[in-house]
Amino acid sequence: MITTMTMAKALNEGLRRAMELDPKVLLMGEDIGKLGGVFRITDGLQKDFGQDRVIDTPLAESAIVGTAVGLAIRGYRAVCEMQFDGFVFPAFDQIVSQVAKLHKRSDGVYTMGLVIRLPFQGGIGAIEHHSESPEAYFAHTPGLRVVSCSTPNDAYWMIQQAIRSDDPIIFCEPKSRYWEKGEVDLDNPPRGLYDAVVRREGTDVTVVGYGSSVKTMLRAAETAAAEGTSLEVIDLRGVAPIDFATLTASLNKTGRLIAVQEAPRTASIGSEIVAELTERCFYSMRAPGVRVAGYHVPYPPARIEEEYRPSVERILDAVDRVMDFEG
Amino acid sequence: MITTMTMAKALNEGLRRAMELDPKVLLMGEDIGKLGGVFRITDGLQKDFGQDRVIDTPLAESAIVGTAVGLAIRGYRAVCEMQFDGFVFPAFDQIVSQVAKLHKRSDGVYTMGLVIRLPFQGGIGAIEHHSESPEAYFAHTPGLRVVSCSTPNDAYWMIQQAIRSDDPIIFCEPKSRYWEKGEVDLDNPPRGLYDAVVRREGTDVTVVGYGSSVKTMLRAAETAAAEGTSLEVIDLRGVAPIDFATLTASLNKTGRLIAVQEAPRTASIGSEIVAELTERCFYSMRAPGVRVAGYHVPYPPARIEEEYRPSVERILDAVDRVMDFEG
Amino acid sequence: MIDEELVQLLTPEGERVTHPEYASTLNGEQILSMYRDMVIVRRLCNESTSLQRQGQLALWAPMQGQEGAQIGAGRALQPMDFTFPTYREHGIAWCRGVPPENVLRLFRAVSTGGWDPQKYRHHVPTIVLGNQVLNAVGYAMGVQRDGANEAVLTFFGDGASSQGDVLEAFVWASSFNTPVVFFCQNNQFGISTPSSTQSKVPLFRRARGFGFPGVRVDGNDLLACYEVTKAALENARAGGGPTMIEAYTYRMGAHTTSDDPTRYRVDAEVEVWKHRDPIERIKALLVREYQTRPAAFEAIAQEAEAFALKLRDDVLAMGRPDPLSMFENAYSETHPLIEEGRREMTELMAAGGAH
Amino acid sequence: MIDEELVQLLTPEGERVTHPEYASTLNGEQILSMYRDMVIVRRLCNESTSLQRQGQLALWAPMQGQEGAQIGAGRALQPMDFTFPTYREHGIAWCRGVPPENVLRLFRAVSTGGWDPQKYRHHVPTIVLGNQVLNAVGYAMGVQRDGANEAVLTFFGDGASSQGDVLEAFVWASSFNTPVVFFCQNNQFGISTPSSTQSKVPLFRRARGFGFPGVRVDGNDLLACYEVTKAALENARAGGGPTMIEAYTYRMGAHTTSDDPTRYRVDAEVEVWKHRDPIERIKALLVREYQTRPAAFEAIAQEAEAFALKLRDDVLAMGRPDPLSMFENAYSETHPLIEEGRREMTELMAAGGAH
């Protein structure tokens, strides 16, 4: 069955389905029960699955993740909601020191099949600490996996795939897209959890990003097309590991690369994409890979956040640079 | 005056000098007073400067950094010792949310002139959590700066420069080099805190790294020289920001780049160096930049750590790859 | 609300009660002036809520119901003391002299701070729950080292009381005997989370286990909040170390303008607390004991209206910041990525709409 | 050591004392068997220290002096209970049936774990102070959800008691009434940091402020440690929620083999505590009350020697791990960087010494 819904609703339905299929799946977080979460992603789930499976926790992120680890040891699959990206940092120690390492430290006896849901990126006019893009911290950490959805259909399926995975997954949800609608195919999962997907085919420049950037890249591609440049837009989906096969195929065709992200540029996903693809496609490249990223400043007040986030303008500016490149 | 001492002693002397020059400088950390720190970096300082300036703290890293922030607001300059790299993570939230942002949030009223000393990298045969390389997390975070020393002379001067800086600095000390001796010029600071330095000149390949890797790179350069390949070895010193001018000059000469680090490769300092230099030196490059890094696994048990850390062998293997590159 | 452990100097009806340890030291003039503060900060909250509804603010965190706690605590401060607020201490900001429109800069999303924290001796708002409590203890360690006769007052909520940072701050304050007062406004809720999720026993009891006193005060009783805070600050300045104050109160409004409290609490409860309104309580006292005339109240109400009008004007006058300002004060010293970003943005703005 | 708050069932001289709440339930045979455990784990510690001195271990964290606390607590467990240790709970590992040589794998730096934690129902050692305490509470939440008649026992030190994770664990255990027992061995030191830096008041008092009972027990009194732990575990299994136990003891040796305790404590103090040796105390009781013969002690001593010899052999037999093993179990599912790393290392090994 194909039906239309928002990404928020798709996540809600995906969580519901996962809970129906596996009684070991639990949800944990601040205000996720009665309130249904500040974004209502868990709306109605406590009513239907009870307080023991949809757990309104005390306000302490280290404890949310730290107890999820214990629950994983006991055979449960906890899906932890961080209320906002900026509030994952109190849990950073548990994530890096325990979540990422316990499968190894137990010689494979424990599986850390837990998911940390992270409403991330900006664009909703929020006050500070509510618009961060911390994915690079997690991608850099061996033992973790990171994914991001950009459509309701992916949201519905990827959250279920993430919950089924025996590895710990940081699940990044582009909060500015929560209320956008799209078709969801309730019967057929689209593809593997880490597979990148070409959202628009093109021949001149490979433009790759994830989460909220996907829509911005598609808009840029439209304008660029009107101006005579053909962009191939790739939605990364798997942020760690990255599906380099799909990217390589595209870059070998276009010879030009732009990596887009809201996170700051230094030591980021964009750095990784450019560095790795340059190694893989050196002789195909007609210009160096270029990154369009958040500036190297604390996330600014929301009134000027659109100047901070990669915009259509900034992507097109990068397109000009790679198209006109002379060295 | 030029004198010979270990890096540990040089740091100790640098701290002592900083405390003598500025009564607002305080040291804080676990076991740094009576014990002088587990690496004895602060040996004797509590005796000479008292318990109010060399503070033995309760065992809580978030509190060490969180109170250092308050001390900075009050006009003090706290130098916080994290006992080992793996124990900085409980403080991660305070570092990312407060240390990195308060200068901005106070519209420049506060200066966050604090230093977080981090004995980092492996190679001392320690048990787990004692050999981590977390520098990329901090380099990725706007508002922070990251440096690393590789010689006693740099240790002596850089710690003083870092303490004098009005910006917060993550000061990474390669613990495996603490006991190696070198000359320290007590009168003349060598150069700017973030300036990269060419440790060995060469013509074929630029090899860049920091901390403990510098010595490994120099060893590799010797072997390579014997085999007829000339490596230019650059000690980064400034990990964030990176001195790209020095790197660019070298790469434009050699045309080949190897970035070396113990940290895992994904979204790392090495990724940043390769991505940025490829953009800056595209047409000079005869081969894609290559990274020699820790593998994407939790730091292994120490008995096999030398297979994890970038070795002379692995650097030379990378040299072969960039020298023989055919695309 | 009969609770032996609760310090109260005034009943909800505005009648005085005695307490073995605390006596009210305020005269009628002072009480009237604090009444005025309460009315004005409530008006500030109402106006800000409308401003948000009209799209002029990105968000607002109202504090109606907590005026007794905040004006009580805020007026107990000495000028040289330093305060560390959350995002909801508008009453404290008022007492510290922060220009009220500056308080709204964060919520208008034109700033991530809002005022000069050194000038007003009032730290910028901290949103990450609990962070500021450790910062406050550190500041107090500085006060100690300076040998200054100052105290530090830091705020957090019942929800934040579960955060490791707050609890570590208790350890440190006790260990170093710092001149800090922990002021916890237990307004009964995190967002939707009731305070019973954070603790099965009254929060103030925690302090004792860390080695310093905890006091529970009726947070809707201005007089009690004032005296309890004043005593704790004096004790801190005198070298007596930390105190934790739990001000037992109620958030009459929503958590923020994004919140829908009907999802997690019943009207009847809100009604009960309306009868404990901290402002009405003081008004009753002023009428009964100091024969304050309607005209005096009327004058304050008019002042509050004028205040609100000016606030509105000031807020509407706050323009969009220059996007280039994001590069200012990211660092104290020069940084190549800041220079580069500034250059890039300037060029983009100059090229503006090339596509 | 006369302390009303301290539960003691045996004096340092091995004489029984009564306590209003706890009575010893152990018979002579059981006590002798626990004496044997204590002797063996002490021997394990001595042997491990020599192994380290001889370069066979990278590090060792000795626990001499804490045998009473650990064997007391460890023997109070039921088989299905689950334990969460730090890096120093060698006595608990012994009681859980972990093969002793496995305990040394971490310290020989051939593993970052050491044993199958599900098989022995004993978590792998946690080095990051306090992390495991939250993990234990989560496990206990799972026990609750399973409706299982099991309890969780988690360990931490006086130093770790200051970490946010431990304190958040108190909040959660109370909030969810989880079947967890917090066993804090106050051995008087972090590394060099005296426990007075972590708290000015006895640590066990913290629990009360979080809403559950705290008990201080003489950690060098095997009988008391056993009874107090047993009662707390039973209470937890019966749905009574968490208890914190502070076992007041003393680390007779160094923090680890890297440590030099002469820098921060005086010999006299160590001497005092030698007279409170938990093993001697039980020996005195056995002799006095159960007429245990020298031959029995001699047999145990010999067993411990044989044990140490075997331990040494087992440790020396532990080869260097295959470097390729670092790629195993980094992830549960396939990962391209793992495949790549394995391939690269295999090639490097094959090329071995090309330069």
Ligand SMILES: Cc1ncc(C[n+]2csc(CCOP(=O)(O)OP(=O)(O)O)c2C)c(N)n1
């Ligand atoms: C570390 C962290 N986690 C989550 C949040 C999101 N959040 C903002 S306010 C709030 C509730 C706080 O409750 P309380 O401490 O009682 O203060 P109150 O809002 O009632 O004044 C939450 C969960 C946050 N700001 N910081």
Ligand SMILES: Cc1ncc(C[n+]2csc(CCOP(=O)(O)OP(=O)(O)O)c2C)c(N)n1
């Ligand atoms: C988060 C963290 N910070 C610092 C350390 C370094 N460290 C290891 S053991 C120790 C002392 C711990 O003392 P305590 O908790 O009393 O346990 P004990 O060693 O006495 O058994 C320290 C500081 C660590 N392991 N983890």
Ligand SMILES: [Mg+2]
């Ligand atoms: Mg509250």
Ligand SMILES: [Mg+2]
């Ligand atoms: Mg201890």
